[in-house]
Amino acid sequence: MLLKCNRKLRVKRKPNTIVGDASRVITSPHFPGSSRRKNLIVKRICGLSKEESKKLLKRIMKDFSWRHEDLNFIFNRHFNLIEGCISKEIVLSDTQKSLIGAYFTKEYAIESAALFNPSIVPHPIQDHLEKGSLRFVMSLRATGEGHISSIVFRSGVLNRYNTFRFDPVSEFVETPVLKVNPSYKRKIFQHKLKEMNADNDICSYILNELPEVFRKQQLITQMNTLRNHPHFSKSKQDRAFEIIHWLSDSNYEVAFHSDHRISERVIFPVSKNESRGIEDARFVQFFDDNGNSTYYATYTAYNGFAILPQLIETKDFISFKITMLNGKAAQNKGLALFPKKINGQFTMLSRQDGENNHIMFSKHLHFWGTSKVIQTPEYPWEFIQIGNCGSPIETSEGWIVLTHGVGPMRQYCIGAMLLDLENPCKVIARLEQPLLTPTEKEREGYVPNVVYSCGSILHSNELVIPYAMSDINSGIATIKVKTLIQHMRKTIYGNKFRGHKR
Known part of the structure; x- marks a missing residue:
């Protein structure tokens, strides 16, 4: 029996609320001012007596070592970053080196401002579970001082009734080790340089000396060779070098400790293009x-x-490879990859124009040339703009796509549409009313009147939707897939669809 069009679609909100914890801090280098100022700080530290230095370092370790797993390693790492600014005539003790590292270190509370915009996927390890349960990984956008965003993780188990049990959240947080000599594919690298308007002659001159898969150090060596024996004008070479460095720094690899909890891992900005x-x-x-x-x-x-x-790539949520997406269609926010190829091609949802939902296809994951509009704002709650709320979810009826719509007073609501399984350019059905609208409790926050998701999961015949509440905290909602689809209005493409008619 089909549901009537005017019957309210009920979504079950879970009691779980995912909030940030200001006590979860990472360390990062702290370099106040010029080289002159750095040397003055070092000079002041070296002016302390041996006893004063030991006493000060002991107090620092007492105050901060319980907040970080290996503070000595952190101080040593940050001292190494500043060592080049210190006169070689100064002989430093181990205590002084640690103190210098401490003075050039700061804490950053990654979740102190907000914890929002979640997505959820099955955990790569699914053993030792009760029947009907699913272990998951949830990613969230964490923001702290200066509204700098990073990616943090939570893990847990959904039982067969979709009751959430989150794993304990570690009090420690770690940034990954950056791989110092990552590899690149020459064809992809050269294509992106062309897209970035780098001088083609200079780039070809450098890249033609490199193998098809080359290391960053090989690239730097070739640039240094050209710098020492220039074949082009200095200004053109310097500009090309700047773009090449910018691109190579934007493609990198990081790795975490495999024996640490997933909640300890945070992917913090590394390259200049993600510095904010x-x-x-x-x-x-x-x-x-x-x-x-x-x-x-x-x-x-x-x-x-x-x-x-x-684009981020990982097999285990321990090692991550970060690369740039290329092509005219790889623009704007809200790209969402389908979970498999369709008709032999990678498929992605996008929003190039900041207003409509687009779809695009490519034979190569990193190159996206063109896109096609598949959905435009139709209802009052989405008149300003629409976009996706994560990757499509495959069902027997079609691809479920959660959408977001922006309406009056910049209120964000979550909707849904259904795409044809074989030809996802066809919207075969969609909701006329929002699936989730901010409640009174959800509308207060950093950006009021917003509910938003970056990805859901299908489990026990229900759609499990983690969602942000006004860009500050996150909640979870569920709805039966059958109920959701029955409430959708079919479109001109939906003649075979079993939902209700308008």
């Missing part, structure tokens, strides 16, 4: 033609002036 934040990661478990899975996530890199879509 890593925003709205949309994770998806992608299956290739052989049935092997890889986790991908698209995210928005922000440097304070411009945004750039990037």
Whole structure:
């Protein structure tokens, strides 16, 4: 029996609320001012007596070592970053080196401002579970001082009734080890340089001396060779070098300790193009033609002036590879990858124009040339703009896509549409009313009147939707897939669809 069009669609909100914890801090280098000022700070530290130095370091370790797992390592790492500014005539003791490292270190509370825009995927390890349960990984956008965003993780188990049990959250947080000599594919690298308007002659001159897969150090060596024996004007070479460095720094690899909890891992901005934040990661478990899975996530890199879509790749949530997305269609925010190829091609939802929902296809994961509009704002609650709320979810009826719509007073609501399984350019059905609208308790926050998600999961015949509440905290909602689809209005493409008619 089909439901009537005017019957209210009820979504079950879970009692779980995911809030930030200001006590979870990472360390980062703290370099106040010029080289002159750094040397003055070092000079003041060296002016302390041996006893004063030991007493001061002992107090620092007492005050901060319980907040970080290896403070000595952190101080040593940050001393190494500043060592080049220190006169070689100064002989430093181990205590002085640690003190210098401490003075050039700061804490950053990654979740102190907000914890929002979640996505959820199955955990790569699914053993030792009760029947009907699913272990999950949830990613969230964490923001702290200066509204700098990073990616943090939570894990837990959904039982067969979709009751959430989160794993304990570690009091420690760690940033990953940056791989110092990552590899690049020459063809992809050269294509992106062309897209970035780098001098083609100079780039070709450098890259033609490199193998098809080359290391960063090989690239730097070739640039240094050209710098020492120039074949082009200095100004053109310097400009090309700047772009090449910018691109190579935007493609990197990081790794965490495998024996640490997933909640200890935070992907914090590394490259210049994401210096002001890593925003709205949309994770998806992608299956290739052989049935092997890889986790991908698209995210928005922000440097304070411009945004750039990037791609994360991981098999285990321990090692991550970050690369740039290329092509005219890889623009704007909100890219969401389908969990498998369709008709032999990678498929992605996007929002190039900041207003409509687009779809695009590519034979190469990193190149996206064109897109097509598949949905425009139709109802009052989405008149300003629409976009996706994460990767599509496959069902027997079609691809379920959660959408977001922006209406009066910049209120964000979550809606849904259904795409044809074989031809996802066809919207075969959609909701006329929002699936989730901010309640009174959800509408207060950093950005009021907003509910938003970056990815859901299908489990026990229900759609499990983690969602942000006014860009400050996150909640969870569920709805039966059958109920959701029955409430959808079919479109001109939906003649075979079993939902209700308008």
